[in-house]
Amino acid sequence: MRDEEAARGGAHGAGAGTDPDAELLARLRRGDEDAFRTLVEEHGPFLMRLVMMHVPSRSIAEEVVGDTWLAVLNGLDRFEGRSSLRTWIASIALNKARTRGTREGRIVPFALLRRRYEEGGGPSVDADRFQGRHGERPGWWASPPVAWEEPERQLEAAETRDVMLRAIRDLPPRQREVIALRDISGWDAEEVRNALDLSETNQRVLLHRARSKVRAALEEYLRPETEETTP
Numbered sequence: 238m239r240d241e242e243a244a245r246g247g248a249h250g251a252g253a254g255t256d257p258d259a260e261l262l263a264r265l266r267r268g269d270e271d272a273f274r275t276l277v278e279e280h281g282p283f284l285m286r287l288v289m290m291h292v293p294s295r296s297i298a299e300e301v302v303g304d305t306w307l308a309v310l311n312g313l314d315r316f317e318g319r320s321s322l323r324t325w326i327a328s329i330a331l332n333k334a335r336t337r338g339t340r341e342g343r344i345v346p347f348a349l350l351r352r353r354y355e356e357g358g359g360p361s362v363d364a365d366r367f368q369g370r371h372g373e374r375p376g377w378w379a380s381p382p383v384a385w386e387e388p389e390r391q392l393e394a395a396e397t398r399d400v401m402l403r404a405i406r407d408l409p410p411r412q413r414e415v416i417a418l419r420d421i422s423g424w425d426a427e428e429v430r431n432a433l434d435l436s437e438t439n440q441r442v443l444l445h446r447a448r449s450k451v452r453a454a455l456e457e458y459l460r461p462e463t464e465e466t467t468p
Contacts, residue, residue, distance in 0.1 A: 258322040266313050277306065280323060283422050284330050290406060290413050291334035293341055301337050305330040324432045331414065331432070397458065404454035408447050415440060416447035 256262075264272035284305060288298040308329050316325060405413055405421075414433055418424040424432075430440050 256318060258318070262313070262316070262318075262322060265310075273310070276309075276322075276326075280326055284326070286421060287327060287330055287414075287417060288334040290417055291331075291338035291410070293338075297337060297341060298334075301333050302330065304333050308333070320431050321428065324428055327418075327432045335410070397455065400458045401451060401455060404451045405447070408450060411435075412443050412447035412450070415443040416451065419444055420448070 261272055261276065265276065281302065284302050285295075285298055288301045288305075289295065292298050292301060305326065309326055312329070316322075320328075405416055408416065411433070415429060415435075418429045418432065419426070426437070426440060429435070430437060433440070435443070
């Protein structure tokens with residue numbers, strides 16, 4: 238079982254040196270309720286956001302997060318420290334969220350197509366946005382990216398955040414996970430690779446594709462009304 242594998246120590250790749258989780262882990266293994274409360278308060282909101290990327294409702298996400306914490310408690314003695322505590326917990330949550338999302342009716346392709354479905358194929362930017370071989374400058378932009386007016390203010394608007402989150406939710410699963418961890422939760426590349434068991438190249442490609450698609454959705458939403466085409 239994938240959850241059991243995660244519970245044995247998470248993904249590979251923890252660095253050498255003092256383990257910042259050692260003290261908290263020791264308290265957790267002693268059954269310290271305050272330590273567990275600290276863990277939940279620190280990582281609970283992040284886990285909810287991560288799980289919500291895979292399941293159709295908040296109530297189901299809450300169940301998955303609860304199951305994750307139970308698996309964490311049951312697996313503490315088997316945690317080998319080969320990854321950070323946060324990465325290990327996220328790996329358990331992702332495995333459970335994927336399983337529950339599938340059970341709740343999401344389409345799972347045949348094995349031959351599964352990787353393409355999860356990682357998302359095709360170009361990062363629509364080919365129609367570039368000039369074809371008969372264009373004035375083949376391969377150059379036909380429809381270049383739009384410059385946003387006051388981008389910081391627009392990106393802070395609630396409506397714009399909703400557009401961004403919907404775009405992320407519509408991404409293929411692997412792209413969705415990578416961009417959620419990197420750009421929403423602020424994880425570094427190494428920690429994301431460990432949590433998702435990705436190579437450096439694969440993680441970089443998935444992140445580029447995800448960011449390109451989310452930017453395209455935001456660009457469409459923020460496109461100035463003056464650029465609307467005349468019938």
